Amino acid sequence: MHIATKRIYLGLFVLLSLATVGWAQVSTDIEPPQPRLAAIGATVALAGDPAMAFINPAGLITLKNPSGGFAFTKPYGVGFMNLYGAAGAYPLPKEWGVASIAVLNSGVSYRGESLSNETALSLAHAFYMQRDMNTDLAFGYALKVMSQSFGMSINGTSLGSATVVGLDAGVRATLWQRTRIGMRVSNLNHPTLSGVVEHDLPTVVNAGVAYSPYRGVLTAIELERTLGQEQLLKGGVELEVDRHLDLRMGIRSNPNRIALGFGVKNILGFRVDYTYLTHPSLPATHLFGLGYGY
Numbered sequence: 001m002h003i004a005t006k007r008i009y010l011g012l013f014v015l016l017s018l019a020t021v022g023w024a025q026v027s028t029d030i031e032p033p034q035p036r037l038a039a040i041g042a043t044v045a046l047a048g049d050p051a052m053a054f055i056n057p058a059g060l061i062t063l064k065n066p067s068g069g070f071a072f073t074k075p076y077g078v079g080f081m082n083l084y085g086a087a088g089a090y091p092l093p094k095e096w097g098v099a100s101i102a103v104l105n106s107g108v109s110y111r112g113e114s115l116s117n118e119t120a121l122s123l124a125h126a127f128y129m130q131r132d133m134n135t136d137l138a139f140g141y142a143l144k145v146m147s148q149s150f151g152m153s154i155n156g157t158s159l160g161s162a163t164v165v166g167l168d169a170g171v172r173a174t175l176w177q178r179t180r181i182g183m184r185v186s187n188l189n190h191p192t193l194s195g196v197v198e199h200d201l202p203t204v205v206n207a208g209v210a211y212s213p214y215r216g217v218l219t220a221i222e223l224e225r226t227l228g229q230e231q232l233l234k235g236g237v238e239l240e241v242d243r244h245l246d247l248r249m250g251i252r253s254n255p256n257r258i259a260l261g262f263g264v265k266n267i268l269g270f271r272v273d274y275t276y277l278t279h280p281s282l283p284a285t286h287l288f289g290l291g292y293g294y
Contacts, residue, residue, distance in 0.1 A: 032051050032054045032055065032085045032102075032104060033071040033072060033073040033083045033084070033085045033104075033287050033289070034049065034051040034069065034071045034085060034273075034289055035071060035261055035263070035273035035274055035275035035287040035288060035289040036246075036248065036261065036263055036273050036289070037049065037051060037055060038250075038259055038261070038275045038277055038287050039236065039238075039248035039249065039250050039259045039260065039261030039273075039275040039277075040218075040220055040236035040237070040238055040248055040250045040259075041220075041222070041234040041235060041236040041250030041251060041252050041259060042208050042210070042220035042221050042222035042234040042235050042236050042250065043056070043059075043208075043222070043234075044056045044059075044170070044182040044183065044206040044207065044208040044222050045059075045172060045180040045181055045182030045208045045209055045210040045220060046180070046182070046210055046220065047059035047061060047062040047063075047172060047180070048062045048063060048294055049069070049087075049291075049294060050063070050067055050068055050069050050087035050088055050089040050100055050102060050291075050294065051069060051071070051085060051087045052100075052140075053087055053089075053100040053101075053102040053122045053124035053142055054085075054087075054104065054120070054122055054142070055184070056140065056170035056172060056182050056183075056184040056206070057100070057125070057126050057140030057142040057169070057170050057184075058126050058138045058139055058170040058172035058182065058184075059126070059140070059170070059172050059182065060089055060097075060098040060100050060124060060125075060126040060140060061097060061098055061127065061138040061140065061172065063089045063098050063294055064091060065091065065293045065294070066088075066089070066090050066091070066293055067088070067291070067293030067294040068086070068087060068088035068089070068291065068292055068293065069086070069087055069088075069290065069291035069292070069294070070084075070085070070086045070289065070290050070291075071084070071085045071086075071273075071287060071288065071289035071290075072084050072085075072287075072288050072289075073285055073286060073287040073288065074285075074286070075285055076279065076282040076283045076284070076285055077283040077284065077285065077286070078283075080108055080109055080110050080115075081106070081108055082106070082107050082109075083104070083105070083106045084104070084105045084106075085102070085103070085104045085105075086102065086103050087100060087101070087102035087103070088100065088101055088102070089294075095127075095128070096127065097125060097126050097127030097128065097138075098125070098126050098127075099123075099124070099125050100122070100123075100124040100125070100126075100142075101121075101123055101124075102121075102122045102124065103119065103120065103121050103122070104118075104119065104120045105118070105119045105120075106118045115150070116148070116149070116150050117148070117149050117150075118146070118147070118148050119146070119147050120144055120145070120146045120147075121144065121145045121146075122142045122143070122144045122168075123142065124140060124141065124142035124143075124168075125140065125141060125142075126138055126139070126140035127139060127140075134175075134176050135173070135174055135175055135176065136173065136174045137171065137172075137173045138171065138172045138173070139169075139170075139171050140169070140170050140172070141167065141168065141169045141170075142167070142168040142169075143166075143167060144165065144166040144167070144168065145163065145164075145165055146164050146165070146166055146191070146193070146201065147161065147163040147164075148161065148162055148163075148193055148199070149161035162193040162194055162199075163193075164191040164192060164194075164201065165189075165191060166186070166187040166188075166189060166191040166201060167187070167188045167189045168184060168185065168186045168187065168188065169184070169185055169188060170182065170183060170184035170185070171183055171184075178211060178212050178213065179209065179210075179211050180209065180210040180211075181208075181209055182206075182207070182208055182209075182210070182222075183205075183206065183208075184205070184206045184207075185203065185204075185205050186202070186204045186205075186206075187201050187202060187203040187204070188203065190203060203226075203227075204225070205225045206222060206223070206224045206225075207222065208220060208221055208222030208223065208234070209222075215240075216239065216240035217237075217239055217240070218237065218238040218239075219235075219236075219237050220234075220235065220236050220237075221233075221234070221235045222234040222235070229254075230254045231254075232252060232253055232254050233252065233253045234250065234251070234252040234253075235250065235252075236248065236249060236250030237249055237250070243266050244264060244265060244266050244267070245262065245263070245264060245265075246262060246263040246265065247261075247262050248260070248261040248263070249261075255279065255280050255281075256280055257277060257278050257279055257280070258277075258278045259275055259277045259278070260275070260276045261273065261274055261275030261276065261287075262274060269292055269293060270290065270291065270292050271290070271292070271294075272288075272289070272290055272291075273287075273288070273289040273290075273291070274286070274287065274288055274289075275287040
């Protein structure tokens with residue numbers, strides 16, 4: 001076996017060992033509203049998007065220019081919920097990798113009053129552990145500051161707030177330029193929000209493969225595991241119709257959901273993305289995104 005390939009498998013084995021001690025959670029984090037990632041679904045092995053800071057920080061490594069993006073959705077089309085996401089990435093000098101800052105905000109309001117608000121701020125860094133003409137192995141980590149606050153009671157009493165710090169780690173490997181392998185463990189330190197109600201944040205393990213049989217075609221599959229919950233299966237495809245248009249489709253289980261989306265890109269450095277995401281019992285979700293530099 002080629003020595004570079006051996007190093008890649010060794011790095012994946014190390015992260016898998018970390019993952020086996022990380023499955024201890026009962027709830028889920030906010031999912032980034034980035035339309036491209038939501039459309040493909042299986043994203044842990046992907047790269048080249050500043051929002052990878054929340055998916056797999058190792059995927060930041062392929063960004064070659066300063067870049068940023070903003071995304072927005074109203075989950076299930078309800079008027080009282082909002083989910084925003086913004087991310088920026090900057091390649092560091094002297095092969096020091098790529099740094100990123102990203103933020104997610106989810107809020108529930110009614111008649112102008114804020115009922116709850118959740119925010120996650122991520123500081124991420126990715127760098128190559130090994131690299132040659134045909135293979136590479138990148139490692140990434142993210143420090144997340146997560147906060148949750150509730151509104152006022154009917155008698156004007158604050159219902160409380162809490163802040164906690166979480167740690168994510170991930171790897172991404174390229175084998176012979178066409179196959180990418182990715183793995184991420186989120187909330188390795190088992191953070192707990194201790195506010196009005198104690199809330200254990202999930203330590204979720206994602207592992208997946210992305211394959212490009214030829215330029216302009218991407219297929220991906222991924223498994224997601226959370227202790228105490230059923231394993232999720234995700235899969236998706238992306239087709240580059242021409243240099244300005246991408247088409248995407250993805251599926252996921254538990255619950256069964258289908259995503260359809262497109263991206264208009266290379267317009268003076270900007271890109272616009274949209275995704276339509278179904279749900280078996282709730283209304284569909286529309287996701288919108290604007291990016292620059294990637």
